[in-house]
Amino acid sequence: MVKRILVALGGNAIKKADEKGSSAEQFRNCYATCKLLAQIVKTMKKGDRLIITHGNGPQIGNLMIQQEEVKHLVPAQTMDVVGAMTQGQIGYMLQQTLMNCLREEGIDTPVCAVISQTLVDKEDPEFFHEAATKPVGNFLTEEEAVMLKKRNPEYVIRKVKPAGERIWRRTVPSPHPVANVEEAAIRRLVDAGFIVIASGGGGIPVIQDEHGRYKGVEAVVDKDLAGERLAEVCNANVFLILTDMEKVKLNFGKPNEQDVDKMTDTEAKKYLEEEHFILGSMEPKIKACIQFLESGGEKAIITSPDKTVEALEGKTGTLIYRN
């Protein structure tokens, strides 16, 4: 039975929360992650495939600070372009490091990172309400928030944290991914045996005009939902989401908090409705897993990077499967 595994790497696989994000730190984290990915590749049989997607939150955050702070010297690029930069950055770091880790295992499977645009609907409801849901860039004081709004009247800036002085942040729409623009190339490479890195940071969000022409928009597509689209494109049957928790939790943060070993898509939907999962964090991951199973995927697994191999063997993590 052929296995096609789509792995979605969270931000902490590349930059840890307590690090500043130097190149050396990020390469070190990539190495730890890619050593585990190489273990997966090692267990793969002829015809099996690995496809990788990744977040870009910390990287785009840092780049946006640089863009904003040096505006007087160098024009700040639009968000789609900055997102593209992070695909270059992270795609390169992962691609090189994974090649090296495979080589250390004596495996010569080629790796290729592809610049990826994600088509979104220009009528997506996220574009129409003031309270765009995705926070981007750094935390601001009220004074800084007022300044930023003055310089960029089109920005939505809102309170996002309940405590401290820096409680303001720019938020942007997080529209639903409709399609991977480069899906033909990605599928071609995957079929030919390449490990493909694609749809980084949820893909660069683009809309289509009435003539079918693409245009970047200031938005962020959720990387797990975009990863799910990518999984469909690549006919993946296993969808593995790596995050900062070994298992999904019900009643998260409450006294009756409880690990989930496995659940069906129907159960997952019920838990979603009961609001067990943090919006914008675990919630889109669960949604992506349900969508994956409904579109024909076999199993979705959510776990932490260090538990990758055991989770694939069914020994830990949270397994979500079809009824």
Add this chain to the structure above:
Amino acid sequence: MVKRILVALGGNAIKKADEKGSSAEQFRNCYATCKLLAQIVKTMKKGDRLIITHGNGPQIGNLMIQQEEVKHLVPAQTMDVVGAMTQGQIGYMLQQTLMNCLREEGIDTPVCAVISQTLVDKEDPEFFHEAATKPVGNFLTEEEAVMLKKRNPEYVIRKVKPAGERIWRRTVPSPHPVANVEEAAIRRLVDAGFIVIASGGGGIPVIQDEHGRYKGVEAVVDKDLAGERLAEVCNANVFLILTDMEKVKLNFGKPNEQDVDKMTDTEAKKYLEEEHFILGSMEPKIKACIQFLESGGEKAIITSPDKTVEALEGKTGTLIYRN
């Protein structure tokens, strides 16, 4: 007779010298360039292919200023990583714009940009002399140069311009390209009919250690020499270098300056020896053309972007061909 054309776009195809380099400006320039590339695609027959590479001088310059200026807030990334960012940025802009221009012509050839590493020799002489040849980042006053050197003792900083106050600049090695690390993926996509954008900015320069593991280095590979390697990888028979001159000139800048309509590789070598061409500018382009012809290519053409179509028809530009 099947035509495989490798086009190498100069910096001015994406950011003009008199522009600051906003996203809007760069997309506008990309549009003008891609309209011409779409004209080339329009004339192509079944089996013909177009492969694109591009410079990144102005973009990496801007990014390096941002990295340097905001060091107190966000770690500056190493040069290989910043180069990777520009591949994401420019790859995205070209890919999207070319897709749109093709659509305007009713052509549905798919386009794909690939993150590309260029292998260089860790024993390349460029790594061993103080006078690394490639200027990067902005022009500095003596005071700024001293400051930069203090903060980064490993930097080579030298006088690069004969006049004005800002005559200091950081220079880095410009090693010779040995191979495209992602050549298998690139070749696969080209063979399958994709227009591939690769080896941007000369590719991200990497060396290999004794175990074959890759590692990025602080260097810049000449984009035309790297483009020539890419042309070999893709079995291109036409190598088209777009720059800011319609034709190559002999005795450049002198009273007896003279356009070259065509020349053989032998003549080109003679002119190189006679030092007709500016080092680091026209000189590597001529070298790349000679290398292309010697490795089996049919013809190399150097012209300006607006003359692309006429030059391919043999009506203008400088043609370099084999004896």
